[in-house]
Amino acid sequence: MMQIRRIILYSHRGLIRDLPFNLGKVNIVTGPSERGKSAILAIIDYCLGARQLGVPAGVIQDSVAWYGLELDFNGERLFVARPGVDSSKRASPLWHIAPGGFSQVPPIEDLQPSYKRDDLLDRISAKLGIGATLIPRADGEVSRKKLTFRSGIIYSLQKQNEIANPDLFFHRQSDPSIAQLVRDTLPYYLGAINEDVIAKQADLKAKRKRQRDLQKQLDKAATAEARRDDEAAYLIAEAQQCGLLAGDLARSATPDNLHQLLEQAEQFSRSQTEMAGSDQLAVLARQIAELDRRRDSLKRQIGSLEEFESDQDQVYGSANEQRRRLRSLELIRDHDVDGQFCPLCQADMVVPPPKALELRRSLQVLDHELGFVVLDRTQVQEALVERRTQLTDVNDQMAAARAQILRLRDEDVRVRGTLEHRNTTSRVGGMIQMFLRVASTSGDEDRASLSMEIAALQSAIEELEEETDFTSLKTKTATFLGSIGGVITRWAQALGLGYSKGLLTFDIRGPYLVNETEQGTVNFSRFGSGKNWVWYHLLGHMALHSWFIQRGRPTLRFLAIDQPSQVYFPGGQATDAETDFEEVRRIYHWLIETTRSLDGAFQVILTDHARFPDDPAFVSHVAHDWWEADGALIPADWV
Incomplete structure (x- = not known):
């Protein structure tokens, strides 16, 4: 890591x-x-x-x-x-x-x-393999929370005002949100909440939602069932009134045959609606509408052809006038293809002038174009005759259809009555069809199916609730913290520290270390001297990280501590030289040995006044010694 x-x-x-x-x-x-x-x-x-x-x-x-x-x-x-x-x-x-x-x-x-x-955050969190955790809510449910490595850095830093603080145990714990973050995320980092539990919580949430949706459907079906007889009786009365049911059938209605009578009425309504499709008036109206569209199209085509014919007449008249003038002067003979005949001297020219050739070619072009114009005019005139004939036919058909409608409307009293009756039967038939559809979804078989699925979901939900019960997760977290506390207790007893006779453990409600004794619980703030507070900060953090490493948890694998010797050397000066120096030396030796026991899986960075130049173990772990005159984080030539 x-x-x-x-x-x-x-x-x-x-x-x-x-x-x-x-x-x-x-x-x-x-x-x-x-x-x-x-x-x-x-x-x-x-x-x-x-x-x-x-x-x-x-x-x-x-x-x-x-x-x-x-x-x-x-x-x-x-x-x-x-x-x-x-x-x-x-x-x-x-x-x-x-x-x-x-x-x-x-x-x-x-x-x-x-x-x-x-x-x-994403880059480092992904490298560490940090996932998500579950956070209990006030309503008793739990929510899923995505984590980043920043939620774990709390366990890797101990500032100068934290390492010996009797009221704080973790980095920035004085911030209420950080204390809550420890309570929320420590179970995840301990391994009490794993990805399998989180996946099951998501499955549990989905099953609860499905169960609620099905229960709503079942309740709706039961409500519809309770109202069904009243609605059916009303619809049968409506069906009788509009003729969908005979009077004797309607009078024979009982709670047992209501559904059957309504099906008969709905089928009869559908057949009446289908007959309406063959209504002669509707057919004639559609026919006239189609003929009207056809007539408009023909009129547009005729207008376009007439406009084109007029344009062609102008082209033909202009070109033919030029040709007529040349022909009337007889300056150019029809057989003079090469333009070698002189219209003045009536003799052939050896080298005809360019103007004569141009006149001849112009006349040829005019003749050619006039031929096309004549052909186009002929085709346009033929098309006009055809469209005008079609327009006459359409007008005749529309007149015949309108005459037929007029004849039918002479009998309009009967027709209107039929249409109004048909509309009424269609409306009542639609109401019956909707009722039957709703009634079918709330039938006995569907309600039984819904009840069976709800029961199956309840069984699955109870199983998942047991597997993801947050109470059991709290118990699991407390058990893990108790195991870590056992390690702290053994270390404290081996070191001969005060408050080591009871059972040391973490109280996640703080969160802080406590000592469980026969006389009761002793909170961390009452552990006594600064020596105890420093030692137990060190023991608690090292025990936590040992647990993280052994369980392969996705945490940072370092602990950075500032001034662990401050209670012995306030301001960098020893208060009781021999005793204090040996106690600080013991702190460093213990940290060195405990870190070594983790086989390279953990790193500790200590910044301190303490210096033991005659202690090989201490000296071999000094990364930077700034006791020299120019030793400092910032070089002198930077200032």
Whole structure:
């Protein structure tokens, strides 16, 4: 899972500060006050999506242009960097995200702020395999909530004002929303809520909705059944009145044969409606409408042909006039094809002039065009004769149809009565048809089918409720926390810490650590000295992460802690040199050994004043020593 390979800072001039860390072990950053140690946690949080840059205002914020992390996911590396901001802004909304594993830190020119916060959350959450959890609601139901890795970073950071705080146990727990987030998500991270339970909860929700829908159908069917006899009696009376049922049949109606009588009336109504389709008046009306459309079409065609004929007459007259003038002067003979005959001297020319040839060709073109015009005029005249004949036929047919309608309307009293009766029977028949359709869906067989499906769903729902019962999930969560508390208890007893004689466990309602004793429950805030608060913060977080690792949970595999020795060295100075130094040394040795027992699966980053140059175990885990005169997070040449 995810550990931190290095922190990379960029100055505004493009200078690079590279802070590498070892994977799978304790990394100590030691130095005096005001060297930038505490800013390391803020930088980690900022690069991983914090909504505010938490580094101290002043040198660090003014000097750093970009903050970056190279992350390691079981050998796969990812580089994320985020621009810094001045004190007038909370944070940059953009990130640079690229593959890591570089042999040389990329220069500032390569950084492109092109990714948003959601891109970062989705990318890292997907690599960790973080899914969703179930959140109980006030109505007793549970809702599905998608998670990101940010909900798990709570367990990976302990700031200076948190590591020894008797009232807080987790990072940012003073924020009520964060405390609620721990209560909501810790069961998921512990493994009490898995994807199978979430899938079953979704199935349970779908089955409950289906059951509610079916119950509504069943209730509606029962209501329709209760009203059916009254509605049927009313429809039978209507059917009798309009002639769909004979009077003797209507009078013989009983609750047992109502349905049968209505079916007979509906069938008779349908046959009457079908007969209406052959009504002669309707046929004649449709015929006249069709003939009227045909007549309009013929009139439009005749108008177009007459307009075309008029245009052709003008073309023919103009061309023929030119031809007539030439012919009347007899300047050009019909047999003079080549234009070699001179109309003045009546002799053949050896080389005819161009004008003579042009006149001859023009005359030939006129003759050719006039031939086409004559042909077109003939065709147009024939088409006009045909369309006019068709128009006459249509007018005759329309006149005949109208005459027939007039004859029928002489008997209109009977016809109107028939139409009104037919409309009434059609309306009543439609009402009967709708009633029969509704009645069929609320029949005994359908109600029995609905009841059987509802019963089957109830059985499935009860089974799913048992499998996903949130009470049992709470019990499971408490059991897991009890197991983790057992580990904390054994560690505390081995270390000889106070409040280790009872059973130490987490109370998720806080959330905080408690000590269950024969005399009652002792809350974490009453554990006593700062020494106990620091130790139990360390034990609690290490026990949680050990559980996460053993269960393969999708959590961050590092813990960053600022100033764990502060209760012994306030301001960086020892209060009781020998005792305090040995207690701090014991803290570091315990963290080193516990981290080593996790076989490289976990990383601890500690920033502290403590320094033990004569202790090989401590020295071998120092990643950065800033006790030298120029040692600091921000190099002197950046300022």
